[in-house]
Amino acid sequence: MSSSEKSPAHLREASPTPSVAKGRKKKPAAAQQSLSLQLSQESMRQPVQATPVSRLWLCIYLPHLPLQVLEDEAVPAPCAVFEEQQGIRKVWLANRAAAASGIGPGLSANAALALLPELSLMERDPAREERVLQELAGWAERFTSFVSIEQPAVLLLELAGSLRLFGGLANLRQKIAAGLEAQGFTAAMAIAPTPLASVWLAKTGRRACIRDMANLTGAVSGLPVHCLGWPESVYEALHGMGISSVGECLRLPRQGFARRFGAGKLLQLDRALGRLPDPRQSFRLPERFSADCELAEEQSDRDLILHVCRELLLKLERFLLTRQLVVQRIRFGFFHLQAPATHLTLGCVQLDGTVEHWFELLKIRFEQLVLAAPVIAVRLCGGQSQPFTAETKALCFQKSDRQRQTTPMTHLVERLSARIGNESVHGVMTAAEHRPQYAWYPHHPLGSQSSGEAPQCSATPDSHYEREAPQLLADLRRSNRLLLRRPLWMLSEPQPLAVEQGRPVYQGFLKLLDGPERLETGWWDDNGIARDYFVADNPGGVYLWIFQNRNADSGWYLHGIFG
Amino acid sequence: MDEVLEKLLQNPRVWRGSSPGQGGQGLASGYPKLDCHLPGGGWPPHALTEILLEYYGMGELKLLMPALARLSQSEDGATEAGWITWVAPPFEPYPPALLQWGINLSRVLIVRPKEATEALWAAEQALCSGNCAAVLLWSAALNDAASRRLQLAAEKGRSWAVAFRSLKALSQTSAAALRIQVSAGERGTDLGILKSRGGRPAVVRDYAG
Numbered sequence: 001m002s003s004s005e006k007s008p009a010h011l012r013e014a015s016p017t018p019s020v021a022k023g024r025k026k027k028p029a030a031a032q033q034s035l036s037l038q039l040s041q042e043s044m045r046q047p048v049q050a051t052p053v054s055r056l057w058l059c060i061y062l063p064h065l066p067l068q069v070l071e072d073e074a075v076p077a078p079c080a081v082f083e084e085q086q087g088i089r090k091v092w093l094a095n096r097a098a099a100a101s102g103i104g105p106g107l108s109a110n111a112a113l114a115l116l117p118e119l120s121l122m123e124r125d126p127a128r129e130e131r132v133l134q135e136l137a138g139w140a141e142r143f144t145s146f147v148s149i150e151q152p153a154v155l156l157l158e159l160a161g162s163l164r165l166f167g168g169l170a171n172l173r174q175k176i177a178a179g180l181e182a183q184g185f186t187a188a189m190a191i192a193p194t195p196l197a198s199v200w201l202a203k204t205g206r207r208a209c210i211r212d213m214a215n216l217t218g219a220v221s222g223l224p225v226h227c228l229g230w231p232e233s234v235y236e237a238l239h240g241m242g243i244s245s246v247g248e249c250l251r252l253p254r255q256g257f258a259r260r261f262g263a264g265k266l267l268q269l270d271r272a273l274g275r276l277p278d279p280r281q282s283f284r285l286p287e288r289f290s291a292d293c294e295l296a297e298e299q300s301d302r303d304l305i306l307h308v309c310r311e312l313l314l315k316l317e318r319f320l321l322t323r324q325l326v327v328q329r330i331r332f333g334f335f336h337l338q339a340p341a342t343h344l345t346l347g348c349v350q351l352d353g354t355v356e357h358w359f360e361l362l363k364i365r366f367e368q369l370v371l372a373a374p375v376i377a378v379r380l381c382g383g384q385s386q387p388f389t390a391e392t393k394a395l396c397f398q399k400s401d402r403q404r405q406t407t408p409m410t411h412l413v414e415r416l417s418a419r420i421g422n423e424s425v426h427g428v429m430t431a432a433e434h435r436p437q438y439a440w441y442p443h444h445p446l447g448s449q450s451s452g453e454a455p456q457c458s459a460t461p462d463s464h465y466e467r468e469a470p471q472l473l474a475d476l477r478r479s480n481r482l483l484l485r486r487p488l489w490m491l492s493e494p495q496p497l498a499v500e501q502g503r504p505v506y507q508g509f510l511k512l513l514d515g516p517e518r519l520e521t522g523w524w525d526d527n528g529i530a531r532d533y534f535v536a537d538n539p540g541g542v543y544l545w546i547f548q549n550r551n552a553d554s555g556w557y558l559h560g561i562f563g
Numbered sequence: 564m565d566e567v568l569e570k571l572l573q574n575p576r577v578w579r580g581s582s583p584g585q586g587g588q589g590l591a592s593g594y595p596k597l598d599c600h601l602p603g604g605g606w607p608p609h610a611l612t613e614i615l616l617e618y619y620g621m622g623e624l625k626l627l628m629p630a631l632a633r634l635s636q637s638e639d640g641a642t643e644a645g646w647i648t649w650v651a652p653p654f655e656p657y658p659p660a661l662l663q664w665g666i667n668l669s670r671v672l673i674v675r676p677k678e679a680t681e682a683l684w685a686a687e688q689a690l691c692s693g694n695c696a697a698v699l700l701w702s703a704a705l706n707d708a709a710s711r712r713l714q715l716a717a718e719k720g721r722s723w724a725v726a727f728r729s730l731k732a733l734s735q736t737s738a739a740a741l742r743i744q745v746s747a748g749e750r751g752t753d754l755g756i757l758k759s760r761g762g763r764p765a766v767v768r769d770y771a772g
Contacts, residue, residue, distance in 0.1 A: 408694070409646060409692075409694040411692065412688060412689060412692040412694050412695075413672070415688055416674055416685055416688060416689070419681065419684070419685075420674060420675070420676045420677070420681060420685060421677075424674065424675045424676065424677070425672065425673070425674050425675075426672075426673055427668070427669070427671055427672055427673070428656070428658040428661075428668055428671050428673060429658065429668060430658045430659055430662060430668065436657075436659075439658070439659050440657065440658035440659060442673070445672050486657055486659045486660035486663060487657055487660055488624040488625070488628070488656060488657055488660045488661065488664075489619065489620055489624070489653075489654040489655070489656065489657065490654060490655040490656075490657040491654055491655070492654070492655055507618075540617075540618075540621070540747050541621065541622075541747030541748070541751075541752060542618070542620045542621055542747075543620070543622075544620070560654075560657060561619065561620030561654065562620065562622075562625070563619070563620045563621075563622065563623060563624035563625060
């Protein structure tokens with residue numbers, strides 16, 4: 001007997017003698033009674049082990065989802081969604097205007113057009129429905145920690161844990177209904193202690209709200225069998241047996257029911273009544289943000305495209321906010337019909353990516369972006385996300401006069417580097433190196449942002465002394481002002497100086513004032529130097545830092561200006 | 564007669580040259596010879612200063628260094644040290660030398676735009692942001708309109724703007740609060756104060772001496 005093999009243990013417990021069940025095909029009255037007695041005994045026994053924690057499930061059923069994802073506005077024009085079944089286009093769902101002309105599910109597309117020539121027919125887009133449903137699930141996560149997407153067009157929310165926070169079931173239900181309406185969804189909602197019961201109640205369009213397990217059986221019993229989502233053949237068979245409601249189904253002997261319609265159906269009934277646990281998979285938002293916006297037609301109006309990008313950024317912000325995450329990098333993709341997509345990556349140092357900040361960066365970069373062709377769709381992808389850490393700020397009642405900091409410095413740096421280029425905006429650091437050109441390096445301007453005071457680097461020889469013996473250095477400076485003098489301006493490459501009468505010339509003969517300071521180092525790499533540096537001035541009163549090479553060419557070079 | 568004069572002086576349209584400027588306390592330049600000629604005893608804060616010079620390296624950086632060093636260090640624990648932004652410098656500002664002058668290198672930002680107009684944009688952004696204590700700008704594209712913008716941005720962001728210009732700009736008008744010409748004198752670098760809001764033109768010989 002195949003059905004008993006499939007059925008779980010408790011079913012076999014419920015039918016101690018399989019042979020009895022086998023011999024009873026035409027439902028003898030006595031046997032039925034004995035079995036329903038067993039059923040009632042079982043139902044008294046089972047709730048204890050099935051649902052130890054009371055739960056409350058809200059089902060949001062969106063019957064018009066296929067239409068709503070395709071329709072942009074609630075236009076009164078008749079339209080219908082069709083689906084191709086075995087090569088025949090059949091109407092899946094029609095809006096009210098179309099239904100008024102007699103167009104309903106199951107009608108072939110041609111027949112529908114014959115009935116109503118101005119009908120606009122659209123093909124169903126299950127992928128898009130799923131996307132919308134996921135977005136909606138993400139939205140619903142604000143009400144509960146447990147949202148589950150079931151079948152097409154059904155969302156399940158577990159509400160028992162959220163009642164206190166939202167001030168009772170009525171309030172919460174109202175909030176959810178208002179939110180759905182604001183987003184333009186027509187939804188049927190029902191509340192029941194088990195997920196399946198709430199789905200069935202919602203599908204029949206009953207605004208039921210059952211909080212107690214005790215009332216559940218009664219409410220479910222009244223439902224027509226058609227709401228159960230079973231195949232058509234099952235309904236026909238049930239109809240043939242004179243059964244039209246769930247309650248009548250429940251009165252059937254379990255064994256026979258399982259054998260006729262499959263153990264799965266019996267399990268469903270048990271789960272709906274809370275006799276068996278009914279675990280659901282919790283919906284989790286994807287780790288990375290990705291959203292598309294398709295335009296109705298190709299657009300080259302940059303303002304409009306920017307507006308679309310802003311909408312996407314708002315979505316990103318909502319996404320990140322619900323997950324308490326931040327991203328440092330986002331990527332826009334602009335898709336064209338005739339050309340490969342154009343991509344634009346934006347980065348942000350500060351971990352507080354507000355829409356305004358991203359949008360400002362985008363505007364700067366977008367100005368410079370060349371779009372190869374008109375844009376048909378825009379995609380926004382968020383990069384690796386990190387947990388959000390909020391900063392505590394002082395509560396400031398008085399506007400201090402000295403208050404200069406309005407936006408963080410990072411915003412300025414990002415704006416500048418967005419327009420001018422990353423490598424063109426930098427801070428500086430000193431390095432421990434005697435060769436003048438290697439004694440500093442550019443670095444990211446916000447690298448050592450945290451330290452407010454002077455950097456603690458053992459950079460130049462004198463900063464080393466400065467730590468060791470500041471007094472000594474001050475004395476030395478006073479006694480000899482030209483000690484290790486370094487020019488404020490440095491030339492990126494030493495500039496050869498002309499030599500006349502054995503003296504270097506730069507806008508006139510140079511007079512050597514101080515030196516030489518011999519730097520002979522760097523023999524370990526290819527950029528070793530052997531130079532005598534001098535401080536010199538020219539007739540124009542400009543102080544220069546020049547050097548003479550000590551190797552073969554012994555030429556004079558200008559390396560810096562004291563400024 | 565005195566009554567008539569008093570009445571005339573009460574008129575808000577009459578401005579007397581000797582009255583102190585509205586800028587209040589200036590940023591001490593670190594050179595007493597120069598400070599005594601500037602209204603408020605120093606560089607005009609939150610305003611544009613123009614420095615005109617024939618060629619770079621005549622001592623124009625040395626002139627600013629003491630004031631910049633003070634701005635880049637946090638004066639007390641409460642206030643954050645200000646940033647010093649260099650927009651389109653003609654050469655490399657040499658960090659070891661900046662350190663010697665007491666500049667806090669962690670507060671130095673160098674911006675090298677590719678075009679002169681971008682330099683103006685960058686300077687204006689830096690001034691407006693309110694993060695920069697001082698913005699130094701080298702731009703050949705600076706004109707009267709741009710100087711007005713920079714002046715306004717400096718006021719808005721409460722920042723000190725310094726623009727370096729060639730001597731060709733002498734004949735042009737400018738909205739700067741202070742215009743100083745740097746020239747080589749006989750004994751040192753001379754400064755000519757061409758325009759000073761709330762002050763008078765003057766010549767400072769060998770300012771560092």
